[in-house]
Amino acid sequence: MSARVTMADVAEAAGVSRALVSLAYRDAFGVNGDTRRRILDVGDELGYVHNRIAASLASSxxxxxxxxxxxxxxxxxxxxxxxxxxxxxxxxxxxxxxxxxxxxxxxxxxxxxxxxxxxxxxxxxxxxxxxxxxxxxxxxxxxxxxxxxxxxxxxxxSDNLAGGRLATSHLIELGHRRIAMLANPPSDGYLGRRAGYEEQMASAGLASRTVEVSYSRADAATAAIALLDGDDAPSAFFAHNDQTALGVLEVLLARGITPGREVSVIGYDNSSVSGAPGTSLSSVDLHxxxxxxxxxxxxxxxxxxxxxxxxxxxxxxxxxxxxxxxxxxx
Incomplete structure (x- = not known):
């Protein structure tokens, strides 16, 4: 579609006034929801959206x-x-x-x-x-x-695939073979850390132990308890972010398990809390x-x-x- 599509073209195709089209694109009050959606759909069909961004920012x-x-x-x-x-x-x-x-x-x-x-x-x-x-x-x-x-x-x-590989390789080099990953729920754009972990585990001839958890620290703690109480408990955890790792640390400390000696934990983000005294969490720094x-x-x-x-x-x-x-x- 030509880049010269105008607001007037959208108005004509939608059978409404140019003023109404302007209101719809600005998400202003006074436009019925169904009408607004129809106008935006017509604009999409005509290829108007891309030019509308430029026009809006330039004019407003x-x-x-x-x-x-x-x-x-x-x-x-x-x-x-x-x-x-x-x-x-x-x-x-x-x-x-x-x-x-x-x-x-x-x-x-x-x-x-x-x-x-x-x-x-x-x-x-x-x-x-x-x-x-x-x-x-x-x-x-x-x-x-x-x-x-x-x-x-x-x-x-940040290169999350590389970050996942870094964390997992470090744990493998320390001699860990039973490494569990607490991974975020699969969604667009957030699969690199998990992929890096699973690739490195496969390269080392080790079985992946991926457990999906939410972004809640409490959910991470629940998952850690289940893994520690199960058969062949992990000797190391790789958490998809620092908050998840903190959930694991809470469980270990409550059980009298010393992180880094009996069970290792590595987080992701290197947020300020990870370096706090008493936490001292190993982490992948996203900067x-x-x-x-x-x-x-x-x-x-x-x-x-x-x-x-x-x-x-x-x-x-x-x-x-x-x-x-x-x-x-x-």
């Missing part, structure tokens, strides 16, 4: 940046926010914050709230909705995805503040050039060793 002068964070209880997202703030404050950009939920059930509502705030671009950290839904939201307000690659959307991510800063710069580029093709930036994770990993018990 929207300069504020929306920030979506999945969980304020996870220090990783605080690190991300710090990086975003540092990257955009010199440009005098206002940040508008929305918070989600561990299971992703607030993703859509939070993104809509940011769109309603008329932000020019949204930086999303921890979005769990499928790629297609992220792409649909981004067709109306550009999204910069953090820690997850979304095709067709600006994305800043959250750096990811946030890179996403902030990507958002500024998107505001400056709304029609530019989407960019992908991938950084390398780093293994940070502390007290919770050690040689496999003899």
């Amino acid at each position: 002068g929207a300069t504020s940046i929306g920030v979506y964070l999945q969980d304020l209880h996870n220090d990783f997202f605080a690190d991300v926010h710090d990086g975003i703030r540092d990257a955009v404050e010199t440009e005098a950009r206002d940040l508008v914050l929305a918070v989600g939920a561990l299971g992703g059930e607030r993703d859509a509502g939070s993104l809509r709230a940011l769109q309603g705030a008329r932000v020019g671009v949204i930086i999303g950290a921890g979005i769990l909705m499928p790629d297609a839904e992220v792409q649909a939201f981004s067709s109306r307000t550009p999204i910069v995805s953090i820690a997850r690659e979304v095709p067709g959307v600006d994305s800043v991510s 959250g503040a750096q990811l946030g800063a890179a996403a902030g710069r990507a958002a500024l580029r998107r505001l400056a050039d709304p029609a530019a093709p989407p960019e992908l930036e991938v950084t390398s994770p780093e293994l940070v060793l502390r007290m919770t990993t050690g040689p496999a018990p003899v």
